[in-house]
Amino acid sequence: MSSELQAKLHYHPVSIILHWVLGIALVCLFCFGLYMADLPFSPARLKLFNWHKWAGISILGLSVLRLLWRATHPAPPLPTQIEQAMPQWQLKIHHATHIALYALFLIVPLVGWAYTSAAGFPVVLFGQFPLPDLLSPDKALAALIKPWHKFSAFALALLVLLHIAAALKHQLIDRDGLLKRMSLRG
Amino acid sequence: MKLTASIALLTVSAAALSFSGSALAQQKLIPAQSSIGFVTKQMGVPLEGYFKKFDGQISFDTAKPDAAKISFSIDTGSATLGAPESDAELPKAAWFNVAKFPQASFQSSGVKSLGGGKYQISGKLSIKGNSKDVEIPVALTQANGVTSASGQFAIKRLVFKIGEGEWADTSMVADDVQVKFKLAVSGMGKL
Numbered sequence: 001m002s003s004e005l006q007a008k009l010h011y012h013p014v015s016i017i018l019h020w021v022l023g024i025a026l027v028c029l030f031c032f033g034l035y036m037a038d039l040p041f042s043p044a045r046l047k048l049f050n051w052h053k054w055a056g057i058s059i060l061g062l063s064v065l066r067l068l069w070r071a072t073h074p075a076p077p078l079p080t081q082i083e084q085a086m087p088q089w090q091l092k093i094h095h096a097t098h099i100a101l102y103a104l105f106l107i108v109p110l111v112g113w114a115y116t117s118a119a120g121f122p123v124v125l126f127g128q129f130p131l132p133d134l135l136s137p138d139k140a141l142a143a144l145i146k147p148w149h150k151f152s153a154f155a156l157a158l159l160v161l162l163h164i165a166a167a168l169k170h171q172l173i174d175r176d177g178l179l180k181r182m183s184l185r186g
Numbered sequence: 187m188k189l190t191a192s193i194a195l196l197t198v199s200a201a202a203l204s205f206s207g208s209a210l211a212q213q214k215l216i217p218a219q220s221s222i223g224f225v226t227k228q229m230g231v232p233l234e235g236y237f238k239k240f241d242g243q244i245s246f247d248t249a250k251p252d253a254a255k256i257s258f259s260i261d262t263g264s265a266t267l268g269a270p271e272s273d274a275e276l277p278k279a280a281w282f283n284v285a286k287f288p289q290a291s292f293q294s295s296g297v298k299s300l301g302g303g304k305y306q307i308s309g310k311l312s313i314k315g316n317s318k319d320v321e322i323p324v325a326l327t328q329a330n331g332v333t334s335a336s337g338q339f340a341i342k343r344l345v346f347k348i349g350e351g352e353w354a355d356t357s358m359v360a361d362d363v364q365v366k367f368k369l370a371v372s373g374m375g376k377l
Contacts, residue, residue, distance in 0.1 A: 041271050041272075041274070041275055042352065043352050043353055043355055043358040043359075044352075046228060046229065046358060047229070047358065050229045050231070119269070120268055120269065121231055121269075122231060122232070123231075124229065124230035124231045126230075127229045127230035128230060130230070139268075
């Protein structure tokens with residue numbers, strides 16, 4: 001394959017870095033959230049909650065940048081051979097999952113931010129930079145929003161699992177080398 | 187006959203007493219129109235709370251500020267931060283220890299006029315069995331026969347041992363706490 005063709009079928013290095021950094025960050029933050037949610041009230045819990053929010057906002061920022069980057073540096077199309085080997089329903093899920101992932105990258109932290117705003121606990125990034133409230137403090141609204149951060153986070157987790165399972169399918173079952181395009185060494 | 191006479195006498199005496207020397211008459215705090223609150227920071231995030239129950243005894247003649255006597259009693263159990271989790275914490279021993287110290291108090295020792303309706307009240311603030319001398323700046327305004335006294339002053343919560351043990355970490359909850367108050371008082375002479 002010519003290097004030009006290879007480049008067309010390969011993700012840009014910046015895309016690759018964003019993919020892995022954010023992927024790992026999301027998995028870590030999800031586990032972090034699961035752990036801290038049921039802790040008894042204590043200084044440690046307050047600390048963890050604040051770190052979780054700082055990380056969440058950071059991920060949100062990076063995800064917005066990532067989306068802008070992708071808009072200006074489109075993802076490589078599926079190689080024709082691989083595309084033809086995949087049934088229609090699989091292609092549909094392939095595209096739908098990626099769109100849903102991007103949507104949830106933004107929705108999950110935004111809902112969290114909205115919840116903490118409505119609950120009366122504004123985010124002060126790294127303890128230094130107060131962020132605006134997405135919503136004005138409103139106890140009733142906060143109670144309504146609260147479960148949705150968890151629900152959307154679980155939806156994201158499920159899609160991540162599906163994404164990983166599908167990637168492994170290409171790698172280990174189809175053995176089509178598709179993953180190379182998301183590797184810096186590919 | 188005797189009964190009616192006694193009642194009449196009592197009534198007249200009471201009336202006489204209440205009209206005597208407004209200079210030494212007691213002012214009256216209107217708790218329903220007053221507020222005492224506090225602000226601090228939790229890892230940079232502002233935390234605001236207030237006390238739902240308090241009362242005060244005020245004897246204040248603006249013509250003779252140095253003769254003023256002001257005392258306040260605040261129900262520590264009435265503190266609220268507006269969130270059920272934190273509110274459940276506040277009465278505990280590490281915080282206000284409401285069971286052992288149900289009241290926080292302030293007792294004035296002197297009042298100084300700063301001019302322009304502003305005064306400086308010196309006194310002793312006692313919380314959780316710990317006392318500290320404080321200087322409280324107060325600004326007075328008047329409308330419809332009600333005097334509004336407002337101001338704020340800073341305290342260090344650790345001085346009063348509010349937030350002990352694991353909660354003494356000031357990187358978690360700041361040591362600096364701003365106490366803010368707005369008190370409605372009736373019976374004060376014209377400013």
